[in-house]
Amino acid sequence: MAFPGPTELDSALRLIEDGALVAIPPDYAGVAMAATRALIRRGVRGLRLVCVPQSGLQADMLIGAGTVAEIETAAVTLGEYGLAPRFTAAIRAGTVRIRDATCPAIHAGLQASEKGAPFSAMRGLIGSDLLKVRPDWRVIDNPFGPGDDPVALIPAIRPDVALFHAPMADAHGNVWVGKRRELVTMAHAAADTLVTVERLYDGDLLADETLAAGTLPALYVGHIAVVPEGTWPIRFGTRTTDATHMAEYAEMAATEAGFQRYLARELAR
Amino acid sequence: MSVRPEELLIGTVAELIGRVRHVAVGALSPIPAAAALLGARRHDGMRVSILNSRRHSFFTDGGRELFDCAGQGRIDAFFLSGGQIDGAGNVNLVAIGDYDRPKARFSGSFGSAYLYYVVPKVILFRLEHTRRTLVDRVDFISAPGTSPPGTYRPGGPHALVTELCVFQFDKPSGRFALASLHPGVSLDEVRDRTGFAFATPDVVPTTALPTDADLALMRGPVARDLAETYPAFAAEVLGWRAEETVR
Numbered sequence: 191m192a193f194p195g196p197t198e199l200d201s202a203l204r205l206i207e208d209g210a211l212v213a214i215p216p217d218y219a220g221v222a223m224a225a226t227r228a229l230i231r232r233g234v235r236g237l238r239l240v241c242v243p244q245s246g247l248q249a250d251m252l253i254g255a256g257t258v259a260e261i262e263t264a265a266v267t268l269g270e271y272g273l274a275p276r277f278t279a280a281i282r283a284g285t286v287r288i289r290d291a292t293c294p295a296i297h298a299g300l301q302a303s304e305k306g307a308p309f310s311a312m313r314g315l316i317g318s319d320l321l322k323v324r325p326d327w328r329v330i331d332n333p334f335g336p337g338d339d340p341v342a343l344i345p346a347i348r349p350d351v352a353l354f355h356a357p358m359a360d361a362h363g364n365v366w367v368g369k370r371r372e373l374v375t376m377a378h379a380a381a382d383t384l385v386t387v388e389r390l391y392d393g394d395l396l397a398d399e400t401l402a403a404g405t406l407p408a409l410y411v412g413h414i415a416v417v418p419e420g421t422w423p424i425r426f427g428t429r430t431t432d433a434t435h436m437a438e439y440a441e442m443a444a445t446e447a448g449f450q451r452y453l454a455r456e457l458a459r
Numbered sequence: 460m461s462v463r464p465e466e467l468l469i470g471t472v473a474e475l476i477g478r479v480r481h482v483a484v485g486a487l488s489p490i491p492a493a494a495a496l497l498g499a500r501r502h503d504g505m506r507v508s509i510l511n512s513r514r515h516s517f518f519t520d521g522g523r524e525l526f527d528c529a530g531q532g533r534i535d536a537f538f539l540s541g542g543q544i545d546g547a548g549n550v551n552l553v554a555i556g557d558y559d560r561p562k563a564r565f566s567g568s569f570g571s572a573y574l575y576y577v578v579p580k581v582i583l584f585r586l587e588h589t590r591r592t593l594v595d596r597v598d599f600i601s602a603p604g605t606s607p608p609g610t611y612r613p614g615g616p617h618a619l620v621t622e623l624c625v626f627q628f629d630k631p632s633g634r635f636a637l638a639s640l641h642p643g644v645s646l647d648e649v650r651d652r653t654g655f656a657f658a659t660p661d662v663v664p665t666t667a668l669p670t671d672a673d674l675a676l677m678r679g680p681v682a683r684d685l686a687e688t689y690p691a692f693a694a695e696v697l698g699w700r701a702e703e704t705v706r
Contacts, residue, residue: 219521243569243570263567264568264569264570265566266566266567267566269486269487270487278564281561282560282561282564284559290553291567292569292570292573292601293522293526293570293573294570297521297522297523312573313530313576314577314602316576316606316611317603317610318568318572318602319600319601320568320601339611341611369519369521371519371520371523371524372522372523
């Protein structure tokens with residue numbers, strides 16, 4: 191089926207159903223914040239987030255808004271604005287299931303999925319309490335070693351949807367991500383991908399060798415919506431993080447009531 | 460020249476990094492980043508990777524490249540911190556109290572459960588030196604200080620730097636030992652504020668102040684390089700003024 195062309199954000203977001211396993215990128219790689227607010231506005235429920243490999247405001251807002259049942263992540267933090275307050279509160283209250291991970295384990299799980307393999311092997315982890323809280327991770331003796339060489343196995347992570355923001359897409363559904371290759375891994379690993387973009391590219395991204403090297407082909411992309419400044423208030427490219435907004439979020443979201451005031455205001459925009 | 464506490468720490472961490480091929484620095488680490496940049500100014504050919512920097516990061520294969528690179532032994536030194544750190548070098552970035560119903564929850568383990576194993580010189584950097592942060596035994600081991608024989612473990616802790624002192628990690632005993640006290644800090648104060656037992660040399664050295672040459676590097680080219688990622692730190696601590704780049 192040919193790519194139907196860019197759609198309205200709300201219609202594209204139908205790809206994400208209640209209970210979906212959704213892969214989201216770190217703050218430096220293009221966080222689809224406008225889409226996140228739209229999802230919350232729609233009232234999505236029971237999401238299972240996979241942070242690749244960590245998240246900040248996006249996961250914190252989704253959790254605070256009650257849309258998340260489970261989160262797999264190496265960390266959730268507001269960075270220089272402090273701990274993620276709604277994440278922290280939800281974990282302490284036990285209202286969200288946490289699957290604590292470490293960055294390369296999430297990359298490894300996605301890489302297994304993009305190869306169609308059942309698992310990846312990785313170094314590290316032996317003796318970490320992460321293995322105690324992740325019974326789905328296994329330790330085997332390296333079958334190619336001389337014996338007594340424990341190695342951790344990470345099962346493939348196959349998200350239902352990868353959701354991120356990128357600089358541009360063309361009319362064929364190809365998306366240019368540049369060197370943000372974790373977005374490519376996410377899209378390869380996921381069953382489907384929803385991308386918001388700054389703008390449309392006039393031409394075929396795959397026709398130019400230089401652009402093609404940084405392009406995610408339409409094969410992997412289910413829906414594209416054009417949303418200029420779609421990562422706000424999180425940085426993107428040369429655009430910096432809205433520091434005033436982030437400081438205000440950290441302050442308001444420190445309490446449940448403050449977060450609800452923040453959310454009501456932001457969703458009304 | 461008068462020396463700020465941050466400058467003392469930058470000089471100290473640069474000494475701990477030493478001459479290596481490649482040092483990488485994670486997010487939210489202005490002092491380790493400055494120390495790595497100072498090292499590169501002192502040692503020709505030393506490569507510095509600063510995550511989240513445009514100019515000082517050459518990775519082009521996404522977030523995984525740092526880890527793959529480290530796994531192959533291409534990164535010689537890295538920095539970790541911890542909500543709790545214990546005397547055996549165990550690091551806790553997850554939670555205090557019962558894991559299922561924690562008293563406090565931190566952000567998460569990041570890459571520690573991998574990088575601590577594969578990077579030869581991991582320098583733990585945690586300014587807050589209290590019995591809350593430096594504990595007898597961490598509540599959750601994000602990454603262990605040592606591993607039993609047979610475990611693949613080319614990497615591990617090298618030193619722990621705090622606002623009061625430097626501990627070196629002693630591999631044979633698997634424990635931190637006091638290496639130096641920062642100027643004006645007493646051994647009693649460190650003992651009072653440390654939750655774990657540690658060995659002490661008969662004569663405890665004072666952490667060396669940076670030389671005038673190093674201070675000039677810090678306040679000049681290092682501050683300029685750092686300003687791209689940590690503009691506030693470069694300006695407020697190292698006195699960097701952006702207009703000087705015009706000259």
